[in-house]
Amino acid sequence: MTRIAYLVPGTGLSDDERDRRERVANAFTPDHVGVDVVVATGAGPSSIESGVEEVWCVIGSLRTAHEIQADYDALVIGCFGDPGLRALRELLDIPVVGPAEATFYTAAQVAHRFGWLTVLDATVPLSAEQAEEYGLADRCVSIRSVDAPVEGIDHESDALVERMVSVGKQAIEEDGAEALFPGCMSLSFAQRHAEIEEKLGVPFLDPASIALEQADAWARHGVTQSARAYPTPKMEKLDDLLG
Known part of the structure; x- marks a missing residue:
């Protein structure tokens, strides 16, 4: 079995929502995959909607990932901002997948021009920066907000679905996504x-x-991040970080 840790940074995920996400993740992954939703320990933001919160959440993610890595074959970052992606790849021996990176490159394979629906107007600049970082800014033709603060998202909300459809149609018809x-x-x-x-x-x-399917594929095929691209830090300097 491939064991994957879906690591949620920050402190805002309730136990009920953690359990729900774990059930959902195990329902849509193959039978040979086992997914544990792990919430990072320690201080952190209740949700991640700014650059400050992205940086803040990484410390807890690094500590938790270091503690649990021996129990897993791969790790997926549970935030679309991919916070700490480079640091986690440097720290861990197991493959680390960022959902934004994985989704960006999938979108670039199924379409010439793509876009995404971010949560708030305030997260549009962060999103544009991600597109630049992953080298796909010329292919990303639309970033639009659906005005849905993370902590208020209701997964059963038909109104939110209709808003995503409405904004999505604008991205298609007006931006060419x-x-x-x-x-x-x-x-x-x-x-x-x-x-x-x-x-x-x-x-x-x-x-x-x-992201979870990519993590499974990498783990099964022995693919992990390059040590030349993500060199291991000097572990003796990290005692205060890792404990």
Whole structure:
């Protein structure tokens, strides 16, 4: 069995929502995959909607990932901002997958031009920066907000689905997007992709399933991050960080 840790940074995930996401993740992954949703320990933001909160959450993620890595074959970062992706790849021996990175490159394979639906107007600049970072800014033609603060997202909300469809249609018709995805893992775990895709008429990708499937594939095929690209830090300097 491939064991994957889905590591949620920050402190805002309730026990009930953690359990729900774990059930959802294990339902859409193959039978040979076991997913544990692990919430990072220690201080951190209740949600991640700014650059400050992205940086703040990384410390807890690094500590928790270091503690649990021996129990898992791969790790997926449970935030679409991919916070700490480089640091986690330097620290861990197991493959580390960022859902945004995995989804970006999938979108670039299924469409010439793509876009995504981010949660707030305030997260649009962060999203644009991610597109630049992953070298796909010329392919990313649309970043639009659905006005859905992370802590208020209701995965059963039909109104939120309709808002995603409405904003998605604008991205397609006005910006030229040929594929879309939600730029938030809370939106992803709403698992309403099929109905949204049917209404939009273009691929509406699921970052959670894409990231977990990639983690499984890497683990099974022995693929992990290059030590030349992500060299191991001097561990003797990290005692205060890792404990």
